[in-house]
Amino acid sequence: MESDLADLFVRAAKRIRRAQTERLAPLGLTPAQARVLRLVVGGGPLRMVDLADRLQVVPRSVTTLVDALEEAGLVTRTPDPANRRSLLVEPTERGRAVRAEMAGIRRQAAEEVLAPLTAEQREVLRGLLTVIDDAGGGGCPGRHRPRG
Template sequence: METELAELVRGVSHRLRRGYGERFGPLGLTPGQARALRAIADAEPPLRMVQLADLLRIVPRSVTPVVDALEEAGLVRREVDPANRRSTLLVLTPEGRTRYEQVREARRQAAEELFSVLTPEQREQLRSLLSLVEGRSA
């Protein structure tokens, strides 16, 4: 039973990631870049590079190419941290804010498509159960 549940969750997760990927491509972003953009946009105060790596659950050296791509696209800029001049802060640009809103809408559409087979009550029940498994309060 647990193995079947794990496979079902894996399959749903794969379908959701594929839906995200299909929608992020036209925005010029990979799913990893979209996740990073979301983390940077949601951060208050601005994140340091190492904090972004922690949020994305990747090693710090792996975050550099992601941030490089976002910076090259004009979505993020690096700023020296006034509290610690050896640290770099990541700040969303106005174009980055616009793209982030597009990413949010793309994510919403992908989730809506995937979960459209469920009633609102079933969606809430699934959210509650997955939150419990995730270790969050429902």
């Protein structure tokens, strides 16, 4: 029974992720790049090492993601005035605009998957997922809840 529940949960999450991936493609973003952009816009400027920590990846992985976002004109890297050996990642105006567009994309993808649920069922689901999220301490160390 519990494994069925876990399987259903994973399948629903994968459907939402797939729908988001399809909608992000026209923006030229991968889900990983979109996640970095959300973090930078929502909490920037961020040091590369802090970004890696929040994503729970090795710093070299962040470098690859930030390289792509910088090449697309969505973020910039500047020396950290507090520590010249560190770089700060900041969103550009275009990055902020794309981030706003991404919020709509995420909502549309979730709406597509959750469409069979009534408004009341969605609220129940939101409450249950909030309980699970809160019990796990928000999921990841150093994680900040994404907005939008």
